[in-house]
Amino acid sequence: MAMKEDMGDHAISNPNNLPLQSDFEIFPADNETGYRAFKAGSFSFSRDEYFAHIEYPKGSYTMPIDAFLRALMRDVAWGFFYGTVNFDTVFGTVNYYGEVEMFVGASNEAYRKAGRDYTERFRSDELMKIFREMVGDWTNEGYDPFAAPMETGVPWGEKKGNNDDAVGRQRVTAKRMVGLPGDTPKRSDEGGHPVNRMFRDVTQDEPKVEAEPGFEHEVAGFNLFAYLSRSDVTWNPSVCSVVRESLFCPTSEEFILPVEHGNDRVEWFVQLSDEIMWQVKDKETGRPRANVTMKAGDVACMPADIRHQGFSAKRSMLLVWENGSPRIPDLVRKGEAPVVPVEF
Amino acid sequence: MRNYTTVFGSIDNYVKGGVEVLDDSPKNYVFSNIFEVAATSRPYERVAVAKNFEYVIECARAEGTSPWYACAHDEFALAMDGTVEVHLVKLDDADAVVDPEAEGAHQLDELPAGRKMGRVVLGKGHMALLPQGSAYRFQAEKPATMMIQTIDGPVTVHKWAEICQTEA
Numbered sequence: 001m002a003m004k005e006d007m008g009d010h011a012i013s014n015p016n017n018l019p020l021q022s023d024f025e026i027f028p029a030d031n032e033t034g035y036r037a038f039k040a041g042s043f044s045f046s047r048d049e050y051f052a053h054i055e056y057p058k059g060s061y062t063m064p065i066d067a068f069l070r071a072l073m074r075d076v077a078w079g080f081f082y083g084t085v086n087f088d089t090v091f092g093t094v095n096y097y098g099e100v101e102m103f104v105g106a107s108n109e110a111y112r113k114a115g116r117d118y119t120e121r122f123r124s125d126e127l128m129k130i131f132r133e134m135v136g137d138w139t140n141e142g143y144d145p146f147a148a149p150m151e152t153g154v155p156w157g158e159k160k161g162n163n164d165d166a167v168g169r170q171r172v173t174a175k176r177m178v179g180l181p182g183d184t185p186k187r188s189d190e191g192g193h194p195v196n197r198m199f200r201d202v203t204q205d206e207p208k209v210e211a212e213p214g215f216e217h218e219v220a221g222f223n224l225f226a227y228l229s230r231s232d233v234t235w236n237p238s239v240c241s242v243v244r245e246s247l248f249c250p251t252s253e254e255f256i257l258p259v260e261h262g263n264d265r266v267e268w269f270v271q272l273s274d275e276i277m278w279q280v281k282d283k284e285t286g287r288p289r290a291n292v293t294m295k296a297g298d299v300a301c302m303p304a305d306i307r308h309q310g311f312s313a314k315r316s317m318l319l320v321w322e323n324g325s326p327r328i329p330d331l332v333r334k335g336e337a338p339v340v341p342v343e344f
Numbered sequence: 345m346r347n348y349t350t351v352f353g354s355i356d357n358y359v360k361g362g363v364e365v366l367d368d369s370p371k372n373y374v375f376s377n378i379f380e381v382a383a384t385s386r387p388y389e390r391v392a393v394a395k396n397f398e399y400v401i402e403c404a405r406a407e408g409t410s411p412w413y414a415c416a417h418d419e420f421a422l423a424m425d426g427t428v429e430v431h432l433v434k435l436d437d438a439d440a441v442v443d444p445e446a447e448g449a450h451q452l453d454e455l456p457a458g459r460k461m462g463r464v465v466l467g468k469g470h471m472a473l474l475p476q477g478s479a480y481r482f483q484a485e486k487p488a489t490m491m492i493q494t495i496d497g498p499v500t501v502h503k504w505a506e507i508c509q510t511e512a
Contacts, residue, residue, distance in 0.1 A: 177420065177473050198348040207472065208465035218475040219432055219462035224422060225469025241420040241471065243493050246399035248420070268394040270378070270401070270491070274351050275361065289368040293361035297353035297379040297424065299393045303372050314348060323396040340372045341395050344504035
């Protein structure tokens with residue numbers, strides 16, 4: 001959800017020994033619906049008034065367009081994120097940091113058993129270009145796939161305008177800490193970030209900072225809770241403070257995490273306010289493993305061998321804590337890193 | 345329009361969630377609550393509540409005045425409730441105080457030579473930079489809960505079995 005921009009130099013894994021696909025195409029707008037269709041390798045994508053349709057060599061698959069756009073938006077915004085982004089229980093992507101696999105059924109026990117699973121390998125920048133075009137073309141005026149459902153329009157119907165401002169948002173990635181000189185700024189009404197309707201009771205004061213002359217750039221602080229109360233997106237963590245590869249990526253959450261995130265490394269959550277319930281499933285099979293209910297102050301890790309999806313009835317504040325090291329996926333794959341962070 | 349109430353916790357008022365196991369061990373989720381950890385720890389005992397390779401999140405009960413600490417890398421303090429003051433001093437010779445290759449916070453017996461940088465007074469939800477090359481200490485009149493983003497080091501306390509859910 002908050003990939004570090006610089007992943008460093010590293011060898012790209014190709015665990016499934018797949019050839020790189022380089023065939024991409026964007027088709028003209030459909031005469032009836034007005035939407036474009038897209039092709040990436042052997043996958044073809046089209047949408048109609050209600051659904052996204054995916055054709056692949058072993059069959060076809062259909063998702064409701066609202067769920068598809070919300071998931072696609074996160075995959076684009078997060079740069080394919082860490083590990084697997086399951087749009088639902090069937091379709092998704094796996095990040096290899098420079099390359100990405102796109103699949104139908106590869107993380108679904110029934111599809112694999114039936115031999116209906118199918119995966120292709122792409123350069124990340126090339127698939128990202130197609131995904132960006134797709135989310136831009138398929139998002140209509142007034143609909144924001146980042147927003148909570150009660151705060152935006154509807155994605156249904158024929159092509160009607162677009163919402164490039166919403167789908168083109170730049171992810172916030174502080175280099176050191178929000179609010180430091182030259183770093184990402186605090187949020188304010190004037191900056192276009194009003195307090196969310198569910199956070200009107202969150203105090204907007206700022207820490208008292210008394211810096212001696214010459215130390216104004218390092219004696220610094222900001223109100224993280226106020227910052228989060230002004231977030232205009234959901235389920236889209238942004239980097240707010242950085243200790244080497246340790247990234248504090250807080251976010252505001254409402255409704256449902258639009259993807260089932262399959263971890264390739266341990267990920268930590270600290271619930272800062274309110275409550276989220278996480279459904280945890282096995283990463284490979286999708287079988288349920290646990291439900292984790294987190295209330296304010298709770299801390300929990302997501303192991304590296306699961307997928308998880310969160311539910312937040314009221315908008316809540318969640319600190320997602322990531323280790324952005326590009327070395328970790330290979331260490332996990334080679335069995336050289338634990339899938340749980342602590343033995344006790 | 346409905347008025348929503350945002351629920352935060354505090355060291356003396358919190359409600360824990362938990363892990364409901366279906367086919368797993370609750371220990372895999374290393375589940376704890378920072379307010380409970382702060383409520384049951386000694387002042388400024390820097391208890392690890394999350395660990396990812398060398399990196400940790402520490403939880404500390406702020407109460408009274410802490411020792412001075414120094415660190416060879418940045419750290420960040422987040423006040424989760426109450427009021428916590430952070431006092432900062434730029435060290436004249438930081439490398440002599442803490443090995444520049446060392447990780448995590450180091451407790452100092454006394455404040456080494458340096459220049460006063462200033463202070464930050466943190467309320468609930470406020471975050472402050474604890475900059476590399478400085479010494480710092482905390483002050484809190486009343487018990488409060490802090491989180492510190494740092495690296496596992498000599499003052500980090502590991503007591504996972506005491507703080508984490510172990511039973512389904």
